[in-house]
Amino acid sequence: MILDRLRRPARWLPYLAVALIAAAGLAGLAIRPDAETNPGSADYVILAGSAGLRWDDLDPQRTPTLWQEATKGSIGWLSVRSAMRVTCPSDGWLTLGAGNYAAWPRHTTGSVCEPVQPALTRPDDIGASLTEQRSVVQNNQDRLPYGAVPGALAESVRCTYAFGQGAAMAAARPFGRVDKYQPEFPADGRGLLSECNLSVVDLGTITGTGEQRRQQVRTADATLARVLAARPLRSLLIVAGVSDTERSNRLHVAIAEGEGWNGGWLTSAGTGREGYLQLIDLAPTVLTALGKPSPEKLFAGRSITVAEGRPTDVTDAMLGGHNADQRSIAQNAVAEIFFRVLAGLQILLFLLAIPVLVRARRHAGPRGPALPPKRVVAVLELALIAAALAIPAALIADATPWWRNTHPAWVFGTVTALFIAIGTAVIRFSPRWPHRLWPLGATALIATVVVGFDLLTGAQLQLNGVAGYSAVHGGRYAGVGGVGLGVFVAGLLVLAGASVKWIDKRWRPVLVVLLGGLGVVMVGSPYLGADPVGAIALTAGVCVAAAITTGGWLTFPRFAWAALSGLGVTIAFALVDVRRPASDQSILGRVLTELLNGTAGPAMSRNAAANGQALLDSPLTILAVAGVLMLAFCQFSPWGGLNRLFGLHPALRAAGAGVTVVTLLAGVLNGSALTVAGAAAATAVPTAVLTALRVLLHAADRTRPEGETDGPGGPLMREDPSLASR
Template sequence: MRRVWVPYVLVLLAVAASLGGLAVRPATGAPQSTVDYVIVAGAAGLRWDDLDPHRTPALWQEASRGSIGWLSVRSARRVTCPADGWVTLGAGNYAAYPRVAGAGGCETPKPDLDQPDAIGANIVNQRNIVRDNQDGLPYGAVPGALAESVRCTVAVGPGAAIAAARPFGRVDKYRAELPPDPANLLSDCVLSVVDLGTVTGSGRSRAALVERADALLARVVAARPARSLVLVAGVSDTDRSSRLHVAIAEGEGWNGGWLTSAGTGRDGYLQLIDLAPTILTALGKGSPEKLIAGRSATVVPGKPGDVADAVQGDHDADRRASAQRGVATIFFTVLAILQLVLFALLVPVMVRARRHSGPKGPALPAPRVVAAVELALIAAALAIPAALLADASPWWRSAHPAWVFGIVTGALIVAGTAAIRLGPRYKRTLWPMGAAAAFGAVVVGLDLLTGAQLQLNGVAGYSAVNGARYAGVGGVGLGVFVTGLLVLAGCLAHGVRKPFRPLVVVVLGGLGVVMVGSPYLGADPIGAIAVTAGVCVAAALSTGGWLTFPRFAWSALAGLAVTIGFAAVDLRRPALERGSLGRFLTELASGSAGPALQRVAAANGEALLSSPLTVLAVVGAVMIAFCQFSPWGGLNRLFGLHPGIRAAFAGTTVATLIAGVLGGSALTVAGAAAAALVPTAVLTVLRVLLHAADRTRPEGETDGPGGPLLRRPALTRVTTSPKTRPPG
């Protein structure tokens, strides 16, 4: 009886360890020193490659003295134009400004201003802007929330007026242009917003706009009041392409480091919505919890002394992110096409490999064909892990980044395929599947342990320009990681005694839950909950048999216990330190979760229709269905021989679908999992079919051009009485 209970006790310990790993969160960092004044100097379109120590001395000096970072200017629109950026800054949430009908590109901000006196101004249509953001967009943004949180604001320029206007349209103090001596103006209110102009175009015309913005900033810095913080931000894009922009914070307590926030979780990266709570925190004021979605910025050490070494050349994140978008689309589209063609060519091979019960049937595929097919399937399964490794190379600096990335990825695929093929256990049925799964899990796991540097702005990762994720594991990495762990657990479980198989699954799966959910590593609590559900299902099925109601109930209770425990710990934290699960449950309890659900549904719809990974998921599902339900399939036979593999398939399906739907990425996670799993699954099925022995032919009949068929003794039915039947 002690031996019977040992696996269950160990499983409970693994679950407890998983919950403990999820509950631990890193410190959010000590708040920066408070100041008496904050000056926001914004220039739409300003990027780090615009700065130069000679042409823009004021910007360069502020960047050298202050803390810096890459600013993601995501707003409520796909492309953030200048007016969208300014209104998002003032809302502290993803907002949008009305577009001019028929406008093809981004326009210079031109708010409908009314100046009834010589002090302030009114934005006439501000109430309509607030209503459009509240009713027509799923973010619940309130333009003017920042201005409403302070006593008085000053705005200089039309863009600044949009950011500094209160929800009813009033701008407390407004100047169309910066006066010759702005000292008195900048000290009138605790918050001043200055529009440095819009930086657009290229070449000499762009350089002239940057120099003009630098000259205005120099006047602002010279006239700043004592105990003030200067925030310099490239608040938006200026064309239809999205880029990363400048973020500088210079003042007492804000010098010599990287900017970061709890919203990004990545040193050196900040969101546009983080500027509003940063301003309020610097002034010693609290952020209105239900209005402002950003997180206050903090400073972490590690910034190089030279600005050029920090943000230009090899560290130009904007250039890498721009190259990533185009190459990622090409890579996943080509991968989907190649896997579709490969699976189509495999169908006749599998039909011929299926041994028929009759005396005649198609000849077996030639050994050379089988060997070539196996190598192609292994290469297909290694494509995404190889692409992740290829992101360690500076492919994005090439004049032809797509070609360089393709060559590097192809070389890594060939090397990985050769390593699996030359392995001493290659002839074993489960070796290719287990080795490829382990390769993918190890690559993603090592990347998470080293800070997810390969996934940030990587082809097989995520782009900081999109503003969805800046740290931890992305959807593609999550799909490869959970697939690798569960399939590896299924292969290893085949070599242990039946009662201990759930232990193997839960130990490896618990490791995955901790790595995915830990804020130090994967930083994806929704993904951790999905992996927990998948691990529970896989553990329940690992000993064989069907997913009975008691098994389902126990696995659901285990997953629910981990989820509730993690949620309870998260809800006990301060509101601004909660993770995505805690924030969602808080919104659900207050009745304000509707916009969050609407955002997730909209993101799922967009990802479903636009991502090539959707094609990979569908193609993989069709191929698995063919292998399982067609007369020539062999997947059920594989599941019968190796129940751990069936458990891994079930757990992977549950985990990836839940992670994709709840995370707003639709079939992205499932598509990555299918790309990594289905090719080696088909290879294993093919091996099972080729090793089957249920075909019988007359003695001496040959198997076509391949040579004589191995002769077997004739099958004879022997009838025995109960008394003479041998035992067993």
């Protein structure tokens, strides 16, 4: 008896393991990198902007001044996101001066942006006035969800000097006054740039192609040369391509040169990625360099810092094989094609699987339709595995330079198909192929390993990747994206559900919590997934899965305890986060701060708008709906087989419930609607259908397929008669 008690795990050990994993997950969420200090201070800041300026416009012979500044200073890719889907020059200049996502009213539509032509008056020979500024401020405050205040940057400094119309839009105060103004930078500007501590210079608009564009770039370079000739001592020069000039999204030039800004990558806490920054980061950077506090309630950006490791040669750093702008163009085009094709093929595959499932069901009478041919079943199983591996294979394909080819879509499709074939062959020719859960567990393992390894290595596969996120959209620059989160969550929880059959029933919740706790740390850690909202959603999903992994249904008490656990972790993390400085807070800390000071309305409005746009625009919405309908057929129709599968393996039902909770919570709270759920469905539903098919085909067996047991030391399982009637 004593020996039996020693062998039997103590009742409190599972709860202790759960508590330890929860504490580890909370610690992983709470620990954040130390805030980087400002690289250098300055007495004067010069913002030299050019609408449309891109890195492929620069050349050591054609633009020697720009090339010299890029070589001497710190550089990066600038995302020019504003309150509009495409940032035209007026939007970019206004956003620069607001330090937040702003927009100038548009009067026309078309493929080309309107030129910068604000209504300017000169009441004296010193400054100027933007006559429309008050109405523009009101429009951004009342009609747009970002709460931007154009002119917030000018209000935060002693004096601004603007050279050019675009510069006037950035340097104007909220009531329209530009302290000092000239229509263009003069040939001899000595002394002018030291009259105000902030000077804004419009280098001109770069648009079109060919010789016209090259001439505009040469003009901008010549203007910058005059600025450098008049530059005062202890000044910071920032050169930025402040906007697009056509109705398409691109990445632009960002250069900072001055004391402390010599070499290295530009970055910010807002992007979390070396070499990437946002247009809204420039305003807080100006104030930080001047030693002035930022209006945190008005600014949405973070101050720019410098990271080491940049190649000395500008060509090696920004062009050629490292041209992020070129890759983002290819990514935007190919991603839409990939997910539309994937959605269409999976829907077709589900439709083809239905008659096979119907014929696979064993009938009670002496006669019934013949079982589907073995060859048809074999082909369908391979097709379902290939469908489940599509997104993980696309992530691996993003490690290749497919985007540099003249036909990127075909090259990407070919490489992805090759990786799908390799993964499918590995699963098919494994000695464990006859086992019922092998395809389901193996595809889940591959999905988890691919995304997990990518996070451990800096999420390089997701940045500007077809199955990742694009820097030009300005939503995310580092960590796990919505697609990656869906694949990772589905793989992790399904893997846990398929693995627990090998351990004692009392320890199954512990295994789910152990794997789930590891996932929480990877998703939420700022060094890895950098998605605290996704981590908290995963916490709630793991609690749900652990609650029903030993059997039974998701009852209200179980759901309530799981929800309370997730809510407890959320509140604990939010309280830790809200105590940090505003510049170091995650999205949860900022949301809680906004709720406490009554300014959360714009954030909630932005989230609702983002959910609506993602719901209508994303092909992953179709995948999510198709996956739900197929699972509903498999569970509620007499031919589905999913109820039988859940009866044999209740942990899989727990995994499905957990994935549902995570993907819906993460999608809604992150503003991506069904994107996360669609990626999870594309990964898990095909192999769930495959497993249900296998259960139906073996419904009359009295033992498991060859080699399967009930677990360590367990007897071979007899088919439950009550399940056979389902």
